[in-house]
Amino acid sequence: MKTPQRPYLIRAMHEWMADNALTAHLVASAPADGLVVPEEHINDGKIVLNISHAAARDLVLGNEEITFEARFDGIARRLIIPVDAVLGIYARETGQGMIFPDENTPDGSDSPEPPQGSGRPNLKIVK
Numbered sequence: 849m850k851t852p853q854r855p856y857l858i859r860a861m862h863e864w865m866a867d868n869a870l871t872a873h874l875v876a877s878a879p880a881d882g883l884v885v886p887e888e889h890i891n892d893g894k895i896v897l898n899i900s901h902a903a904a905r906d907l908v909l910g911n912e913e914i915t916f917e918a919r920f921d922g923i924a925r926r927l928i929i930p931v932d933a934v935l936g937i938y939a940r941e942t943g944q945g946m947i948f949p950d951e952n953t954p955d956g957s958d959s960p961e962p963p964q965g966s967g968r969p970n971l972k973i974v975k
Contacts, residue, residue: 851911854931854948855909855910857937857946857948858874858909858931858937859909861937861946862899862909865937865945870900870941870942870944871898871900871902871940872899872937872938872939873899873937873938873939874896874897874899874929874936875894875895875897875934875936875937876894876897876929876934877893877933877934877935878895879893880930881930883928883929883933884926884927884929885927885928885929886920886925894935897927897929898918899914899916899937903918904916904918905924911931912930912931913929913931914927914929914931914934915927915928934948935948936948
């Protein structure tokens with residue numbers, strides 16, 4: 849069984865954002881099995897969560913789930929986000945980040961199939 853890339857990419861993007869003093873935000877699909885978040889903050893089937901070191905206490909970016917404590921309306925809450933529910937991670941200040949493909953692809957892979965072409969690269973110089 850192949851190890852999914854998603855948890856590693858989430859950790860890498862989070863580290864890059866922290867190193868560059870950017871505020872990491874996670875977008876997750878809601879509802880999802882195992883998702884524990886304040887339901888009143890879910891909009892259009894998604895929740896956006898600030899997972900910067902300043903906002904997320906005891907943050908654990910695991911392979912199966914992301915856990916941390918955050919304050920909502922002054923009340924500390926323990927959150928659990930299954931990695932499979934994560935739709936993307938981005939920096940609030942720049943919008944730079946990563947969107948993840950749907951996990952429910954026919955072959956169960958973590959990434960979409962590469963486009964089929966003539967086999968010849970189509971590269972051009974950008975100045």
